[in-house]
Ligand SMILES: Nc1ncnc2c1ncn2[C@@H]1O[C@H](COP(=O)(O)OP(=O)(O)O)[C@@H](O)[C@H]1O
């Protein structure tokens with residue numbers, strides 16, 4: 001099989017220029033894995049939302065990009081990590097239109113709709129990690145632990 | 148062993164490793180004042196000295212492994228990140244890769260001087276062999292730094308190109324009362340502000356009734372970009388102009404829908420030409436088929 005190309009990259013999220021860089025790197029990785037144009041666009045848009053949340057609400061952090069291989073399936077996992085204030089009420093934050101900062105409040109809920117797998121882990125006072133994963137189209141997303 | 152150790156290349160390399168270990172402090176003290184370290188580790192001189200020691204330790208490690216010419220020698224791994232940061236910092240300060248390489252080469256001379264002093268009493272052949280080994284090793288260090296500075300430079304250029312896309316936002320007069328802004332590149336807050344201001348200005352100056360925002364060149368429309376578009380449309384309306392957003396590509400249209408954003412109050416058209424046709428028709432201007440070429444527009 002193919003050797004997995006550079007499995008992990010860690011990109012800083014500390015400025016608007018970093019956001020542009022993250023979008024570009026995600027697009028390149030997704031294209032490299034054979035994601036179609038629509039899927040690439042969705043994933044990059046989700047990444048843009050989450051990276052901006054890391055910057056604006058989380059006070060900056062980083063994103064970890066990992067390429068995945070499970071059997072024939074190839075995927076891309078993105079973890080957005082910050083040590084900011086955290087999210088007190090996750091259900092509320094995930095509600096369409098809810099914002100504490102004058103945005104549209106569509107970032108978290110929208111990002112979840114744009115990707116195949118979405119997990120949010122947040123502790124008030126400690127920080128927030130949002131992880132999304134997409135698999136190249138045509139393959140069912142594998143369940144962890146399945147043979 | 149058949150041969151006396153100091154006669155083999157490996158033996159010389161090991162001896163060099165021993166020298167670097169013993170003279171770690173003196174070498175570090177001399178390097179710490181070189182621009183390469185002094186201008187990067189600026190918190191204190193101790194910080195620069197520590198950084199130098201890390202590099203000396205790495206070189207000693209590489210020497211002991213006998214891989215003097217090997218840029219991939221495991222000994223370099225411990226300082227590769229640090230060297231990368233140093234190179235990046237020099238690159239940002241405006242130095243080219245070859246200038247940085249020159250600075251690394253400059254570390255060789257003070258080290259050779261110490262080595263000469265140390266092996267004063269050995270045979271001249273032995274001294275030569277040691278000096279040569281150190282020269283080779285310092286050449287390899289230079290290559291390691293070059294490697295990291297080239298990739299740091301590439302990244303810097305790529306970033307600058309991305310940012311360049313954010314500069315100019317020309318507002319074009321397409322027709323009496325119709326202006327257009329082709330948006331290209333990233334639409335983050337700062338640039339959206341510029342776009343909105345120049346568009347509103349043009350609406351006043353040109354007494355425009357219609358303003359076309361063409362987003363063909365915008366790679367990503369997320370909720371912030373959508374919000375900026377909506378604000379611009381609302382502001383233009385207050386100035387008495389109707390906005391038309393054109394150039395929403397199919398992949399972006401699907402993404403906007405999944406994101407959950409409702410652009411329903413905004414007039415959209417597939418391409419710039421469709422948007423212009425709409426604006427002309429709304430103004431009561433009829434564009435007829437006319438003779439194939441050369442028909443004047445009025
Ligand atoms: N990384 C984060 N750290 C802290 N709070 C966050 C983070 N991400 C999102 N939030 C909270 O969730 C809310 C909703 O986020 P989102 O849906 O992206 O909307 P918006 O960014 O437009 O406010 C934010 O207003 C903020 O209060």
Ligand SMILES: [Mg+2]
Nearest residue numbers: 053103107108
């Ligand atoms: Mg957001």
